Amino acid sequence: MTVIVVGGGASGIMAAIAARARGAVVTIVEKNPRLGKKILTTGNGRCNLTNINACAGSYHGADPGFAAGIIEQYDVKKTIKFFEKLGISHKVEESGKVFPMSDQASSVLDVLRYKLEQGDVKVIYEARVSEIRKNENGEFEIKLADGACIKGERVVLTAGGKAMPVTGSNGDGFRLAHELGHKIGDVFPALVPLKLEGRFFKSIAGVKISGTAEVLDGNKPEAGDRGDILFTSYGISGPPILQISRKAGEIMQNGRNPVLRLNMIDSMPKERLDGLLAKRFYHAVGKTAEFSLVGLINKRLIPVLLKEAGVNNLKAPVENLSAGERKKILNILTDWRFRITGTTSWPNAQITAGGIDTREVDKNTLESKIVSGLFFAGEVLDIDGACGGYNLQWAWSSGTIAGRNAALSE
Ligand SMILES: Cc1cc2nc3c(=O)[nH]c(=O)nc-3n(C[C@H](O)[C@H](O)[C@H](O)COP(=O)(O)OP(=O)(O)OC[C@H]3O[C@@H](n4cnc5c(N)ncnc54)[C@H](O)[C@@H]3O)c2cc1C
Structure with a gap:
């Protein structure tokens, strides 16, 4: 033969x-x-x-x-x-x-x-x-x-x-x-980085976090994984992102808009993190809102996170943050959502x-x-x-x- x-x-x-x-x-x-x-x-x-x-x-x-x-x-x-x-x-x-x-x-x-x-x-x-x-x-x-x-x-x-x-x-x-x-x-393309909607990615490109990423179809989690996640100038990459990218591609293929949900502090339940934030802010009296988060998350993420939470004056004293603003910061830390606009293409x-x-x-x-x-x-x-x-x-x-x-x- x-x-x-x-x-x-x-x-x-x-x-x-x-x-x-x-x-x-x-x-x-x-x-x-x-x-x-x-x-x-x-x-x-x-x-x-x-x-x-x-x-x-x-x-x-x-x-x-x-x-x-x-x-x-x-x-x-x-x-x-x-x-x-x-x-x-x-x-x-x-x-x-x-x-x-x-x-x-x-x-x-x-x-x-x-x-x-x-x-x-x-x-x-x-x-x-x-x-x-x-x-x-x-x-x-x-x-x-x-x-x-x-x-x-x-x-x-x-x-x-x-x-x-x-x-x-x-x-x-x-x-x-x-x-x-x-x-x-x-x-x-699958096992590929994801493009996300947002104007701030250039400022946080290269920041690495360890957390959980999920792909949502509407509000329903369809795929999730945890590990090292990397922000890029167009969106997000890293092993957990590659792993869940197929599901994002599949949802887009079916004409729908998938959402990426990030939990940047998945090492404790949300209630405990809320308590930790309250304690940090209390002990940080006299510091700026921006400085009060140094040591909790990557410094380059802080301005973006605060702005996403609606805190525009980063230099405002931390004691001026309202309970509502703290809640929003908590939500961004544990349930940050982005519209997935695409996968990167075949070369990646x-x-x-x-x-x-x-x-x-x-x-x-x-x-x-x-x-x-x-x-x-x-x-x-x-x-x-x-x-x-x-x-x-x-x-x-x-x-x-x-x-x-x-x-x-x-
Ligand atoms: C960066 C990267 C890392 C990866 N890491 C892993 C990993 O660690 N573990 C894992 O399980 N998988 C991994 N994969 C996936 C895995 O490598 C592929 O799924 C696998 O190699 C596919 O094998 P294949 O033989 O089907 O295709 P290919 O390996 O793509 O081979 C196809 C071959 O056909 C040749 N060819 C194409 N067209 C023609 C033509 N017209 N005439 C003649 N020849 C042609 C090509 O030149 C090529 O040599 C990785 C993939 C990439 C891109």
């Missing part, structure tokens, strides 16, 4: 290894001058390669259940064993995140490339696939942008989504699948939400139900996971299953 893998990222490399292990003659066609460029950027260069909690229920998409069979067939245990065998000793960090002991994403890529070389998998570099079609003999013809044509009995399309296009994934995978007759569901996104409609793909083999012999894996499919190793796990699992099945004779 000859198998052509279109796109040499995480899922494509796994598909090639799996197809080769089943005896196929495998060629990877990659538009970059090297394989796995995105892998190098993962986990801040450390590669959070999976998560011990990744399971059938960890994924999103129009049909999140689609991922279940694939993750069960090639689960986290098998993935870790596979990488251990290649030489990647692993460690488990907070929230079940798995990293290589080396803390180097490049070591993950090195062992994968070594495995490909050992298996004599051919790689064609700097080869952008411009068209895939099946000829009258039932063979696939893969046309490259330079005019060359490669033929194969099976194709695994692993060209990724649109996130971080500088790594090579610019949406070609969706176009190629669409030209082969597949429906592409709406795609939007870690993943693509949406993609090839999974109803047209076999959920056990990942073969197209429209074009026999065509398989899909990775981010090109309408499946995505949370931050923390879940997306690479999807790439490893789906790549392995697609590659394995592509190598089988009918």
Whole structure:
């Protein structure tokens, strides 16, 4: 069996290894001058390669259940064993995140490339696939942008989504699948910073807090997470924001306006914080309103917070603050709301939400139900996971299953 893998990222490399292990003659066609460029950027260069909690229920998409069979067939245990065998000793960090002991994403890529070389998998570099079609003999013809044509009995399309296009994934995978007759569901950037309404962001850009962020649809909390949150010149970023960004994108996709709610002091109940504020203000008699908050929150946030609470004279003596103004300050500290005006775009996104409609793909083999012999894996499919190793796990699992099945004779 000859198998052509279109796109040499995480899922494509796994598909090639799996197809080769089943005896196929495998060629990877990659538009970059090297394989796995995105892998190098993962986990801040450390590669959070999976998560011990990744399971059938960890994924999103129009049909999140689609991922279940694939993750069960090639689960986290098998993935870790596979990488251990290649030489990647692993460690488990907070929230079940798995990293290589080396803390180097490049070591993950090195062992994968070594495995490909050992298996004599051919790689064609700097080869952008411009068209895939099946000829009258039932063979696939893969046309490259330079005019060359490669033929194969099976194709695994692993060209990724649109996130971080500088790594090579610019949406070609969706176009190629669409030209082969597949429906592409709406795609939007996910695991991405959020743009917020407000004129003061430039003045607090770079301020980091530890707190809780939630996405509200109307008044209903739809997603939430806590951790380090970073204000930026356009809005907000940081791990909890990336985590809840998918829900914000989904609400916007449905034509509604999501709201971000921030609790900047989530280490105590609101009533206790109210008492603490009262005590601080009482002991600060003689200080300005502005100075009375130094030591409670980041200094650069104080002028913005007071203005948002309706306290315009920052130099007013703290004893002049009314009970109502204290209540407003308390509310801003624990329940600060912003209209989300958008997500930042593809260059800042870690993943693509949406993609090839999974109803047209076999959920056990990942073969197209429209074009026999065509398989899909990775981010090109309408499946995505949370931050923390879940997306690479999807790439490893789906790549392995697609590659394995592509190598089988009918
Ligand atoms: C900054 C960043 C950090 C991340 N960190 C993590 C993490 O720590 N853990 C985690 O689980 N996930 C992480 N992710 C997500 C994860 O990296 C991706 O979900 C995963 O790499 C997707 O793999 P893929 O093979 O589907 O696509 P990709 O890795 O995007 O690979 C697609 C490949 O196809 C090639 N290609 C595209 N079009 C063509 C064409 N026309 N012809 C030929 N080749 C083509 C591309 O050049 C590319 O090499 C991160 C993502 C980013 C952007």
